[in-house]
Amino acid sequence: MDISGTYEEKFSPVRELFQRLHDSGREVGSSFSVYQDGKPLIDIWSGYSDKEKNIVWNRDTLANVWSTTKGITALTLAHLHQQGRLDYEEKVSTYWPEFGCNGKEDVTVGMLLSHQAGICGSNTNNVEDYYDQAVMASELAQMKPLWEPGTVSGYHSLTYGWLSSELVIRITGKTLGTYFKEEIAAPNEIDFHIGLPESEENRVAEMVPFPREENKAKETNESNEAKQFSDQGPNLLKHQNTREWRNAEIASANGQGCASGIAKLYSLIVTEDPNLKLLDNSTIETMSAERIAGRDLVLGVVTRWGAGFVMNMHKIIYGPEEKSFGHSGWGGSCGFGDPVNNLGISYVMNKMANNLAADGRSIELINKTYECLRGEN
Secondary structure, eight states: OOOEEEEOGGGHHHHHHHHHHHHTTSOSEEEEEEEETTEEEEEEEEEBSSTTSOSBOOTTOBEEOBTHHHHHHHHHHHHHHHTTSOOTTSBHHHHOGGGSOTTOTTOBHHHHHTTOSSOOOOSOOOHHHHTOHHHHHHHHHHOOOSSOTTSOOOOOTTHHHHHHHHHHHHHHSSOHHHHHIIIIIHHHTOOEESSOOGGGGGGBOOOBOOOHHHHHHHOOSOOOHHHHHHHOSOOGGGTTTSHHHHHSOOTTTBOEEOHHHHHHHHHHHHOOOTTTOSSOHHHHHHHTSOOEEEEOTTTOSEEEEOSSOEEOTTSSTTOSOTTOEEEEOTTSOEEEEETTTTEEEEEEESBOOSOSSOOHHHHHHHHHHHHHHTTOO
16 A cells, blocks of 8 residues: 655654555544644655545545544633633633523532533434434533433533533634634634534545444443433434535534644644744643543543643653644544644544543544654664
């Protein structure tokens, strides 16, 4: 399989690893990018954008990155925070009055974004409801938390998107996808979409789900009310390749992007160049500060959450720097910023693995990148 793109010579081992991932059959199509100051150090891609392997994957091929979208959403909210329009310590009900009921009266924005609000699922089984922000916001506003907010985290895998979006709507009068496009993406030429325009449909990869057997093998008897509530709802794997899914704005799960766009965005967050920097250091420190750490009720693993970001506490999924922050997506994608080395890094693919938090392919590529940075190859 031919590898396309560019890379600095010292990152040749990363390109070789990327080649092996494709030659071994672990990929259908994918891209991997490392940016610094808005410019690529590594920008490579290969494979196919469809299951039948008829359409070649290009640099600008878009894929559904699932929860990698959450990191972009968190950056959008941080942009509002920097403008003084959103306070992480303020109650959600200050911006969204209907939310302040049934035990959620004291939930702050920071608690909401760090999965502490106790509303980690929805009672609807109709995917059409998922496409309607007003319907979902109304349900969540009236919901009673499953646990006392602020005491523990329980990953809000889908509801994070509607909750975050409603905050943006109440503050700006614009949808989150529109605000992100107008204020962040378009001015900085970031190729990422929350709510994909029909004009971009020709660039979208077909997502290739994992086999059912793999899903069953992952099932365990370890469950609780929070995990059961989070897991219920329509089978979204059946909808992820539809125009209706991509057209909707689900800011937790249906962002469409490529590795170059995501990596570039994070690099513009963690750069030291004041002419490029999108968020100041105080905003970065605030949004990436630990809000809760411990065993997550839904994920069942120890996590450390910032204001919408996965923090690299174990120094495993996002390289060796503990201060790195970002998010990973169901199936394997990821995007993060490394403020120590001023890097934005992203991996995007269409062959899904059954995981929520980390993927062996991205971890291998990220670790190899840092080995090259340290001159260990």
